[in-house]
Amino acid sequence: MFVSLKHMGMDLKDKAKFPKVVIIGGGFGGLEVADKLADKPVEILMIDKHNYHTFQPLLYQVATGSLEAESIAFSLRKNFSEQKNFRFRIAEVTKVNPEKNIIDTTIGEIAYDYLVIATGSTTNFFGNKDVEQFAMPMKSIPEALNLRYLILQNLEEAILQKTKDEREPYLSFVLVGAGPTGVELAGALAELRNHILTKDYPELKKEDMKVYLVDFLPKVLGPMSDEASKGAYKFLKEMGVEVMLNVKVEGYNGTEIRFEGGKTIPTKNVIWSAGGNGSYPRRYFKRHYC
Ligand SMILES: Cc1cc2nc3c(=O)[nH]c(=O)nc-3n(C[C@H](O)[C@H](O)[C@H](O)COP(=O)(O)OP(=O)(O)OC[C@H]3O[C@@H](n4cnc5c(N)ncnc54)[C@H](O)[C@@H]3O)c2cc1C
Structure with missing residues (x-):
């Protein structure tokens, strides 16, 4: 549980001292976590393969041509542009090394204090x-x-x-x-x-x-x-x-x-x-x- 900045007597400019929370995935789960940590004494780094959030409930309208793709894709950077403790990197995470608190990504190793894995799901063909x-x-x-x-x-x-x-x-x-x-x-x-x-x-x-x-x-x-x-x-x-x-x-x-x-x-x-x-x-x- 994180306490608020005010209670700790800290300012966001001290953020180098804040624990680093890495969130893998900018889906509904990742967005919710980043949003809930907005005024907390943490430094957030969100990583996603894409620089946009996909609003999956309307994918079927894109598939059948009644909506354009950009109507259901929202820029992750823009969404959090007002949030001072938030940064974003586009990369794919390939491995988690919990013994070192490091993840391997397509843009190199990234260290974390807390790791949130919100990578969603893929299609299951049940081995067929x-x-x-x-x-x-x-x-x-x-x-x-x-x-x-x-x-x-x-x-x-x-x-x-x-x-x-x-x-x-x-x-x-x-x-x-x-x-x-x-x-x-x-x-x-x-x-x-x-x-x-x-x-x-x-x-x-x-x-x-x-x-x-x-x-x-x-x-x-x-x-x-x-x-x-x-x-x-x-x-x-x-x-x-x-x-x-x-x-x-x-x-x-x-x-x-x-x-x-x-x-x-x-x-x-x-x-x-x-x-x-x-x-x-x-x-x-x-x-x-x-
Ligand atoms: C077609 C469809 C319709 C749906 N309709 C509804 C609905 O009407 N109502 C409802 O409540 N739910 C609906 N859902 C379900 C809902 O969309 C999901 O439950 C929700 O998106 C899950 O959120 P999430 O954050 O766990 O994952 P996701 O939204 O899938 O987000 C995961 C994110 O992680 C990223 N990612 C994955 N692996 C990596 C990696 N290795 N490195 C970096 N980034 C990675 C992905 O790019 C993605 O942005 C629907 C789902 C689908 C597919």
């Missing part, structure tokens, strides 16, 4: 290598932009195909994982199909674009209340999303997704929102905790 190779994750702005390009590119490709069967893989969107990300993205893709598709691509038919939402649990929004789950299910069905529950993905080769029991869907658009892993500077955690 072919899914990892071909499916699209959506946890960062670059990934959301990749997804946007994939969607637009495959709509263009669909126009070039001669038959309905040839168009099917380009116009089938399979979202694996019916948590908030999968549900939001399924809804946004269904809106694109229902309201935009035939205006922008008059050569395509609305009914030829399919949106599938798949989960191995028996309901959408599994960990949420029954009311939220039933409400989301109803809205998705009304929007024309094909919700496939109690269904487990077995594999994906880039053109066809396979489910346990033998069912397949031809698709070039598989979006994986089925799980997350901690995103730690792994070398340290493997050695000390795993």
Whole structure:
């Protein structure tokens, strides 16, 4: 617990004497810690791979083209420009050396007195290598932009195909994982199909674009209340999303997704929102905790 500057009779200009708190990660966690330490007798150094904070809840709108990336990216330096005890460095942390109180980063070693690891999570493919190779994750702005390009590119490709069967893989969107990300993205893709598709691509038919939402649990929004789950299910069905529950993905080769029991869907658009892993500077955690 930190006491306030006033109680210690110290001024911020004495900051060289203050303990140094290094915060790895400028996500929600890192921002909250830096903010709570604003008037405390500490020197804060935040380190992130990017110089911006990503507002992840709106990534799906970037992926479907209804928001530009800069609308959900906020400069970390600018955010804390008024905070005197805050500094920022753009770097990737590769290792933590707790015995020396030092972290290894892409810009060299950095010493700390207190270390906050707020590095968020990465996509978990549960060891399914072919899914990892071909499916699209959506946890960062670059990934959301990749997804946007994939969607637009495959709509263009669909126009070039001669038959309905040839168009099917380009116009089938399979979202694996019916948590908030999968549900939001399924809804946004269904809106694109229902309201935009035939205006922008008059050569395509609305009914030829399919949106599938798949989960191995028996309901959408599994960990949420029954009311939220039933409400989301109803809205998705009304929007024309094909919700496939109690269904487990077995594999994906880039053109066809396979489910346990033998069912397949031809698709070039598989979006994986089925799980997350901690995103730690792994070398340290493997050695000390795993
Ligand atoms: C698509 C999507 C939608 C979501 N919607 C909602 C929602 O509606 N409501 C809700 O409450 N939550 C939502 N969440 C979850 C919420 O965004 C996360 O819980 C939250 O962002 C976690 O904050 P964090 O600070 O732990 O990690 P993050 O926000 O992921 O931040 C981690 C930061 O650490 C940095 N970093 C990682 N590794 C390193 C390294 N080795 N070196 C340097 N920097 C590193 C990253 O660049 C990143 O800036 C959503 C998540 C996603 C992906």
